[in-house]
Amino acid sequence: MASHNGNARFLAGGHSLIPMMKLRLADPGHLIDINPIEAELNYIREEGGEIRIGAMTRHRNMLESDVLAKHFPIFFEAEHVLADPVVRNRGTMGGSLCQADPAEDLSGVVTALKGEAVLRGPGGAERVVGMEEFHIGPYMTAVQPDELLIEVRFKVKPGGGSAHEKVERRAGDFAIVAASAALWIEGGVIKDCGLACSAVGPTTMHIGRAEAAVIGKAPSEELFAQAGAMASQDCSPSADGRGPVDYKRHVAGVLSKRALSRAAASALR
Amino acid sequence: MATETAPGKMATWLEDAKGEVQDAPIGYGRMKRKEDARFIRGKGNYLDDVRLPGMVHGAILRSPYGHARILSIDTSKALAHPKVAAVVIAKDLETLGLAWMPTISYDTQAVLAGDKVRFHMQEVAFVVALDAYSAQDALALIEVEYEVLPAIVNARKAMDADAPLIRDDKVGQTNNLASPTWEAGDKAATDRVFAEADTIVTRDIIDPRVHPSPMETCGMVADMNPETGQLNIYNGNQAPHAHRTVYAQVAGLPEHRIRILCNDIGGGFGNKVPVYPGYVCAIAGSIVAGAPVKWIEDRSENLVSTGFARDYIMQSQMCAKGGKITGLRVDVLADHGAFDSTAQPTKFPAGFFHIVTGSYDLDAAHCTVTAVYTNKAPGGVAYRCSFRITEAVYLVERMVEALAWEMNVDPIELRMRSFIRPEQFPYETATGWTYDSGDYHKTMKVAMEIAGYDQLRQEQQEKAAKGEIMGIGIAFFTEGVGAGPRKHMDILGLAMNDGADLRVHPSGKAVVSISAQTQGQGHETTFAQIVAEELGISPNDITVRHGDTDKTPYGLGTYGSRSTPVSGGAVAVVSRKVRDKARLIAARMLETRPEDLAWEKGRWYVRGDQSKGAAIEDIAEYSYSGSPMPEGLEGGLDAQAVYDPPNLTYPYGAYIAVVDIDPGTGHVHCRRFIAVDDCGVRINPMVVDGQIHGGLTEGVGQALMELISFDEQGNCVNASFMDYLLPTALECPEFELGETVTPCPHHPIGAKGVGESPCVGSPPCITNAVIDGLRVHTQGRVRHMDMPCNPARTWAAMQGNAAPPQ
């Protein structure tokens, strides 16, 4: 990467980059194929109270992972409705996060689970970035041109439950709206909450106000309805072929509420 | 890498329990398609597989605007590209007389825009380069100066006084009227029927612009041999013979030196009926470059610039008296885009739209169609439909449903009361069609039984009580297909007939050459089965030849469900001619008189002595042998035929759809779909089922997700399959098929076309189901919405804010 002065792009699954090149929206001087280091970067590990997912882990591996299914069912739910089998066979965790498409599903999932991204720069220097800092704009992330996303980490905490909700125009399509929710419930009280919506803003929308509103309370439909209403208000969708603004706001609320309810149910199971 | 199966139910099981699949039935029956052996092995031979020595590549520069004046075009930088062989613009075509070409609707269309661009992605320049990449790169080197003009994308505004004039190229054209108002039916009688009606329902029904989207896009390899003047054209199109005639007329080339070769075609659906500017450019490019030119459009070019379908705004009223439907009136505003290239037979400017009275015995009906130009791509192709019958059926089936709920009558009940009765056939409709045969009540009842209609209505009520939304939709369609009788119709002066040529070889194997052109319909199987049924030769011993104009008889091709009704008629007739000749030869062989012979499948035998006979392969062998032929009869066993159908055929069907709608998101899931088709005699029921599955899937797409739309500047915003959605197996229920068989009385084998029926019947059926769900959910407040019923639009309709598609 250094030898090309940044006039290069990493190529992971290629399911975002290649279509952009075909449409001549991206025109990198060089491609650096990172598939040869897949063996190093394709893993889902449980260690030290954390789940670690390597950047080259394919969607399909996440869909089929028992470890993820056990701790974070949201992965199965999101991957189940993400694109189609062809894309899932090739597309990666790293590519999804680095593409930072505001309609992308996994960014919402990682945000709700309060994941952290590990970036490695020239000379092997590593830094860890939370999702808050990771997304800086549409298709823009904190990852520098000479940095590689290595892995994503999640803390495993007691009483966790999670769920992903998505409305799409057709199977395999990007979301009209998606909501990712995670709850950690202990002794009947919500200890922590993560809520993020996709496709309703310039980046993945982190609904912090709703998180704060439910923490410390007992889970209930009314509470989640309030949280949904906050998601409706706090997102900032724009009108496009998938629908007008009022519709997307409404659906952000509906899906947030549904995701929280199901996350609670999975936490209490 | 191993692939996984998508979660969810597979939509189709071709080999269901409905009858055994045979290897080679001697005649009709469920037989696996002969062509599939190569398709499923990836051994099809499509246009892009054509590679000729010395071949160069073409690419088209397209307009970035919906409407703009071209001030200048500078091609010098592109020409300086080391790999560019030629750049063709309108000026160059003018010298060849090819700047404009006639459309199928007697309008003109620019091959390359010289004066103005009139729609987004219109063709502006054609580059020929040594490879496809260089051709694309060179497009960016062409400099075009535009003066942007206001665009019209809304047909309702096309006739406004201040609307910009789109077709200033046409002498005498002062507004955006594309064709004068055309009418059918009896206006005065219709007015009287409405005056006496008990109930009248009024709706604006929109059948929005969609695209046929064949999997393989359009393209051509044009190979003009400068030495011989022979032009070979490799091009997947639906009517090769008609195309050859058009090229001869347009380019002034001698017709016998034009040969069109269609290899395998990856779908057509009406999109591959027209002659496109790219084709003319490829031919011109080959003439200029002196080498074969390959031009294949990409997906965006196909979606945005080639033949769209529908785009009809239909103001309609339907009325009832005494509990039965009595009248219908419709005023259509048709949006033709920038050039009128609507696919239709001459004399039918609105295609067969006036079949709009559907399956009902009405006292009177009247319809008018007015067409305007807009800054959209031309087309108006018959997307899996017989010339606007899809629009007609959509309209009448939406209106019947609306009228039923207005009258508080169950929509099936209203249909049953109003259907044409079996004893009324042949039935002359209020707009002049003569339906050949049918028993609509029976077919409707079969569909109700499969669906469990009464239980469904009960379930709907129970769900409603729980706040869940379930909708049940009905559609009963009648199609008129198999165009058409030469006394009634033609296309560009060509009779809509089809030829067949059958040769039985000395060993009893046969080749049948046809003028129809499969794009995936299974002709290589079906037509072999027709010959097999008539002659008793195994379909595996019969080759069906098509797609080479030098080697097949003249005919008008495959669209409008016409292959079996017309070309199939020709094949049956030619087989019978061969059978008649075989009889004469057999009489000689058996030393008896022809009239003493009787036919059983595969052999002539002496009446009264079954054991004494001659099998077709023995007769064939004899006919080519040194043995004497009967007096006056030539050797060999072959024949030719041209079939002129006496009438259209009228397939019909009863469809029922069940949908579930998410009250929170408006997402529609089609849970069940029951399709009972009556297409007369079924040659290969499995091929029929396959056609129905495919067409229903397309109906799911049109009803729920497909729409070609434009922004205010005239930009088409559906330039890829990310934005123009096609349905997948996951949106489709496991289709439940049923059948009734009412043979066509005037067709040689009693068959009616079926290819398009499912695509015609399913859009109104699913839309009716969605509206039915919303109606129940809102206690009758919501009574209408237009396609596509996507989540956002359905949710808006649920809130009482249904809006026309844009």
Ligand SMILES: Cc1cc2nc3c(=O)[nH]c(=O)nc-3n(C[C@H](O)[C@H](O)[C@H](O)COP(=O)(O)OP(=O)(O)OC[C@H]3O[C@@H](n4cnc5c(N)ncnc54)[C@H](O)[C@@H]3O)c2cc1C
């Ligand atoms: C038809 C289709 C449907 C889709 N539907 C969905 C959907 O419903 N939901 C959804 O969420 N996604 C969807 N996607 C996107 C899909 O998930 C992609 O696979 C994913 O966005 C990109 O992953 P990739 O590995 O293919 O990345 P690539 O295309 O290889 O790369 C994408 C970008 O990330 C950069 N990059 C990749 N890896 C790294 C790394 N380790 N470090 C730094 N930079 C990196 C690349 O340089 C590039 O800029 C769809 C894609 C397609 C083609």
